């Protein structure tokens with residue numbers, strides 16, 4: 167609700183809609199009625215709008231979008247224009263975070279005041295809409311085009327000091343906001359309003375406008391990769407160069423275009439899915455869930471292994487204020503890791519100058535130092551026998567109640583747990599590289615993992631700023647199990663006529679930051695080669711004896727990646743992989759060696775080259791992965807499609823504007839079309855089991871059920 171209180175001649179309208187004061191329909195109604203009351207009351211000479219609680223407002227109520235309430239009277243645009251039209255001075259005073267619609271209210275006001283700790287931002291582009299309600303027209307008039315473009319298109323927040331410097335704020339206050347705002351409102355009651363209306367001003371620096379807009383356009387064309395909101399927002403900003411009323415009309419047209427686009431639905435879904443997965447439960451036993459399981463308190467964590475992952479994990483733990491004991495048997499490696507960690511945390515090599523966070527690190531080669539930690543994360547080489555040995559040791563040196571987590575990216579959690587006397591305290595915590603940057607934490611429960619252990623791993627994820635997604639135990643878990651199929655098909659496309667750069671280009675146009683071959687070169691081709699060797703699919707010398715080159719373990723197989731690895735072409739780190747890299751450069755250059763290798767492979771094996779369309783590349787690379795997602799749901803390895811989508815959005819660079827693989831299948835492709843497509847490719851490629859449609863998909867497509875609706879019904 168919004169509260170209405172009079173302080174002598176000042177009417178104060180306070181938004182009170184915990185926890186984030188979002189501008190839901192009932193709040194807008196009360197604000198509008200408060201505004202009208204203040205305008206009619208002759209004793210009132212000025213008006214203050216502010217918020218109660220932690221923040222001013224997180225903006226429009228995203229959960230209302232797509233429902234009738236979003237545009238019900240008074241809609242946000244109507245409320246904002248009523249503020250702008252007020253003939254009594256309106257002062258917006260904000261604190262905490264002020265986003266989206268909150269900024270719209272402020273820009274329509276005559277004065278803007280804020281607490282010094284405020285963060286101001288326009289996240290609309292991230293949910294695929296234009297900052298309407300006059301924001302795209304008033305903001306450039308107030309702060310100039312350059313800053314407006316930066317705020318609207320980057321969606322980054324601004325500090326109070328920055329906002330003051332750019333002219334967005336009139337005053338930053340450090341005392342009590344309510345009394346400061348009331349005092350300020352009184353002081354401006356006699357001031358004329360005409361030049362306080364932002365809409366009546368001209369955009370400053372209009373002479374350089376074209377340059378600013380052109381530069382921004384070029385940047386966005388390069389970066390947007392199929393997302394329509396950023397460039398549409400830029401068009402709206404450009405309209406601020408027109409007379410205000412004309413610009414407002416243009417803003418409304420562009421606003422309508424995005425408001426009704428499928429991409430805003432997908433982006434909103436992604437926003438909510440990231441929050442939904444926190445409400446975890448076991449798909450096979452819903453009584454075990456985030457409400458019923460209590461996490462243990464974790465103050466100190468051991469990290470075992472100081473390679474790239476171990477270092478990244480240590481950095482996030484220290485950044486979250488936890489104490490860390492880092493164990494590495496190789497002293498040189500340990501010293502190198504400590505330097506990297508200290509550098510990353512802003513400390514220097516002498517302990518006196520270390521940052522407080524870095525001082526919470528104890529680095530040692532001695533396992534026994536793990537005796538007092540509450541939880542250990544093992545990050546040694548990806549080898550089951552090694553991990554089992556390590557877990558046996560951990561079991562003997564750590565206190566009995568300590569949780570033992572493994573950062574495996576696909577090994578069997580139960581097999582690792584069975585090396586200990588405490589399988590209930592063993593869990594998978596799969597970080598993504600670079601671990602201190604990537605926001606995903608895939609948590610994998612084994613057969614014996616206790617609810618308390620799961621709750622602790624999920625809580626730890628939140629503590630270190632990650633989005634934890636709980637999944638069941640299977641080879642590759644959810645992410646790598648699905649992703650593997652994308653690369654398999656990408657390689658088959660090479661056998662049939664494509665080049666690595668063709669496949670990468672199409673998937674980059676679809677929205678991925680990098681196509682599968684560039685990703686493979688970045689990650690290092692040897693990682694998966696070792697896994698294929700361990701799985702008996704290949705050997706260091708080529709196919710296992712008596713094995714046909716193009717078939718392994720009953721399925722079609724492409725040996726091209728193995729052939730590259732046998733030549734020592736592991737990707738960027740060796741200067742060559744699917745592409746070549748000139749010294750010190752990360753630019754992937756098409757390589758004649760690879761071209762000839764593919765050509766020879768086709769010739770040697772009688773594989774016919776044909777032209778492959780972009781559509782086929784998308785279908786071949788993405789649909790098997792999605793089909794596997796349905797299988798994962800069917801097998802009860804993920805609680806819902808949101809969990810799978812969040813894994814792909816945050817761990818694999820899946821383009822956010824498509825919502826994730828499961829949302830994309832459900833809402834963009836359509837389950838019926840997906841099913842028919844899988845059946846078509848199954849007929850063409852009968853030796854690839856991944857084209858066999860999952861029964862869940864078949865049932866849903868046949869019954870015309872929506873995956874998202876099905877999932878919404880089952881979520882806790």
Ligand SMILES: CCCCCCCC/C=C\C/C=C/C(=O)SCCNC(=O)CCNC(=O)[C@H](O)C(C)(C)COP(=O)(O)OP(=O)(O)OC[C@H]1O[C@@H](n2cnc3c(N)ncnc32)[C@H](O)[C@@H]1OP(=O)(O)O
Nearest residue numbers: 188224225226227228229242265266267289421422425441
């Ligand atoms: C005819 C032409 C068409 C034009 C129509 C015009 C209509 C008006 C439209 C446009 C103008 C205005 C636009 C906007 O304001 S868009 C909304 C902008 N705001 C956001 O995107 C806010 C995003 N929120 C955040 O970034 C964070 O939540 C945070 C930084 C504010 C707080 O973070 P944190 O403390 O970590 O909390 P959570 O993120 O976990 O959130 C807690 C809880 O609150 C829910 N929530 C957050 N923001 C919103 C919101 N804006 N609306 C509704 N609900 C919100 C969040 O989902 C969590 O709830 P849970 O899912 O149930 O756990």
